[in-house]
Amino acid sequence: MQREQTKRLPKALPNEMIRPSEHPLAGLSSLSKVMRYHRGQEICGPGQPALDLYQVVSGAAGSCISRSEGRRQIIGLLLPGDFYGFSTHKDLDFGLEAVTEYTQLAVYPFQKVQRAAESDPRIAGALYQMAFEAKTRLEAQLLILGRTTAVEKVGSFLLEMVDRLADRLPEGHHDKVILPISRYDIADYLAISVETVSRSLTDLKKCGAISLKGTRSVRIVDRHALENSDGFGERPT
Amino acid sequence: MQREQTKRLPKALPNEMIRPSEHPLAGLSSLSKVMRYHRGQEICGPGQPALDLYQVVSGAAGSCISRSEGRRQIIGLLLPGDFYGFSTHKDLDFGLEAVTEYTQLAVYPFQKVQRAAESDPRIAGALYQMAFEAKTRLEAQLLILGRTTAVEKVGSFLLEMVDRLADRLPEGHHDKVILPISRYDIADYLAISVETVSRSLTDLKKCGAISLKGTRSVRIVDRHALENSDGFGERPT
DNA sequence: CGGGACTTTGAAACCCTTCAATGCCAGTGG
DNA sequence: CCACTGGCATTGAAGGGTTTCAAAGTCCCG
Numbered sequence: 379m380q381r382e383q384t385k386r387l388p389k390a391l392p393n394e395m396i397r398p399s400e401h402p403l404a405g406l407s408s409l410s411k412v413m414r415y416h417r418g419q420e421i422c423g424p425g426q427p428a429l430d431l432y433q434v435v436s437g438a439a440g441s442c443i444s445r446s447e448g449r450r451q452i453i454g455l456l457l458p459g460d461f462y463g464f465s466t467h468k469d470l471d472f473g474l475e476a477v478t479e480y481t482q483l484a485v486y487p488f489q490k491v492q493r494a495a496e497s498d499p500r501i502a503g504a505l506y507q508m509a510f511e512a513k514t515r516l517e518a519q520l521l522i523l524g525r526t527t528a529v530e531k532v533g534s535f536l537l538e539m540v541d542r543l544a545d546r547l548p549e550g551h552h553d554k555v556i557l558p559i560s561r562y563d564i565a566d567y568l569a570i571s572v573e574t575v576s577r578s579l580t581d582l583k584k585c586g587a588i589s590l591k592g593t594r595s596v597r598i599v600d601r602h603a604l605e606n607s608d609g610f611g612e613r614p615t
Numbered sequence: 616m617q618r619e620q621t622k623r624l625p626k627a628l629p630n631e632m633i634r635p636s637e638h639p640l641a642g643l644s645s646l647s648k649v650m651r652y653h654r655g656q657e658i659c660g661p662g663q664p665a666l667d668l669y670q671v672v673s674g675a676a677g678s679c680i681s682r683s684e685g686r687r688q689i690i691g692l693l694l695p696g697d698f699y700g701f702s703t704h705k706d707l708d709f710g711l712e713a714v715t716e717y718t719q720l721a722v723y724p725f726q727k728v729q730r731a732a733e734s735d736p737r738i739a740g741a742l743y744q745m746a747f748e749a750k751t752r753l754e755a756q757l758l759i760l761g762r763t764t765a766v767e768k769v770g771s772f773l774l775e776m777v778d779r780l781a782d783r784l785p786e787g788h789h790d791k792v793i794l795p796i797s798r799y800d801i802a803d804y805l806a807i808s809v810e811t812v813s814r815s816l817t818d819l820k821k822c823g824a825i826s827l828k829g830t831r832s833v834r835i836v837d838r839h840a841l842e843n844s845d846g847f848g849e850r851p852t
Numbered sequence: 853c854g855g856g857a858c859t860t861t862g863a864a865a866c867c868c869t870t871c872a873a874t875g876c877c878a879g880t881g882g
Numbered sequence: 883c884c885a886c887t888g889g890c891a892t893t894g895a896a897g898g899g900t901t902t903c904a905a906a907g908t909c910c911c912g
Contacts, residue, residue: 509746516753
C-alpha cells in the first residue's frame, strides 16, 4: 500500500501543476507537506474523521462512495488547486482516492488551520471561500447529472473539464483538454455505464462536436453543439 | 407579484417552524426581517448578485434553474433552518423560489453579516458552518441523483425528507412526513418526469414500503426496503 | 357547480443498461 | 526481442426502464 516510489512516475503535464502563489493558504504553507499517490490509491478512507485538509497540486482525485450493489459513485472531482476535507466533524463517509498517476496533494493539519482562522480573519475568509467553491462545484455536477440523455451529460462534462483545466494551458488552446480520468471514472462521475460514456463520445465525434487524439486528448470543435446537444440536429439517414 | 396578503394564508404546520434560538446567527437577528411568500413566487431572480442571506423559517424553497428545453431543475431544496445566499460574488445564476404556501424567510443583509464576521470569529464560524451544510446537502442530493432507477431515487428522496423534517415532529412519529412539495417539484428535484415520480410512489405503496394518506402525507413502513430498493424482492405475479 | 391545478394511469417510442466479444496498449517475463 | 497478460476502450444485441403523449381522475377554491 505504500510503495510510492516503486513505480516510475511520469512527469506531470504542464496543465496539471498549480502555481504555489495562487492558493489562499499561502501563509500556512509551512504547515503542509506534499504527498504523492498512484492511480486508484486511497488517500483517506471513508468513515474516519477527516483530520486533514487537502489541496490537489497535480493530477486529480475523487471523493468516492461504493454502493451496496457494487457500483461506485464519484461525488466531486478535485483538480489542481481544489481543496477537500474542511469538515467540521463528519463528511458523509466519503473516501478520497487518486484517479490519476502522479497525483500530488498538499496536506494541512485541519485543526491548526482552524485555530489560525480564529485569530486571522483572512484565513477564516479563505476557509469560507474553499467551502463555497466546493459547493459551487457540486452545483455544477448536479446540473450535469440533471440532464436527460447521456450525450448531454458527457457533453456537459467535457465543457466542465475545459473550463476547469484549460486556463492552465497557453493562449489559443482553451478548447483542448487532456482528460485526467479514465472512461470508468467518467462513468462513475456521471452515474452512467462505461459503455454509454464510450458511445456518447463516439456520437459526439461523429457529429463533429469534438475531435479525439488518442483516448484522453479532446478538442472542442463545436461548443454550441455540446451546450445543447439535446437532439443534435439532422443526421444523414 | 407582491400581493403577499391577498390570499388567506394557511397556518403553518408544527413541523414547519424553526425555533428562533437554534440558528447560528441568533446574535444578528436584529439585522433580519421576515418575509412571506406564496407557492411559486420568486424570492430572488437568477443573474442578479445575491445581496441577501436567507434562512427558511417555515415552508420550503428551492434554488431553480430553467433549461433551454423548458425543463426546470431544482438544485437544492431548503427546509426550515436552512440557509441560502452566502455567495462571495456570483451564485451560478440560480433563482430562489418558494415551493410551499406560507413560506417564510428571514432575510439578512449579507454585507453586514460579512463585516460582522471579520470582527467576530464566532460569526465567521457560523458562516463557514452554513456553507458546509449547504455542501453536505448537495452531496446528499448528488447521491440520490446517482442512483440508477426512479424507484430508488424516489425512495431515497423520501428518506431524506424524513431525516430532515421528522426531528421536528413529536417522539414516535419519526417515520412520517408531510411532503412540503408537489409531485412536479419532486420531479424537478430528482431530474425525472412527473409521471415517473407518481408511478414510483405507487410501486412503493404496492410493495408495502410506504403508505400514503392523501398525496402529501407519507409514512415509512419498511425503511430497509427503501434504502436498497434496487430490485425490490418478489412481486406476486 | 365549475374551473384549474395537481395526480394518476395507459400505451408506444426511445434510451440506457447489461451481457458479450473484440480491439488496443503498456508492462512483464520468458 | 517477442509473446503474453491485464486493464482500458469500443462496439453489438437483447432486455428493461423512462420519457413522451394522451386521457381520466381528484381535490381545492371561487
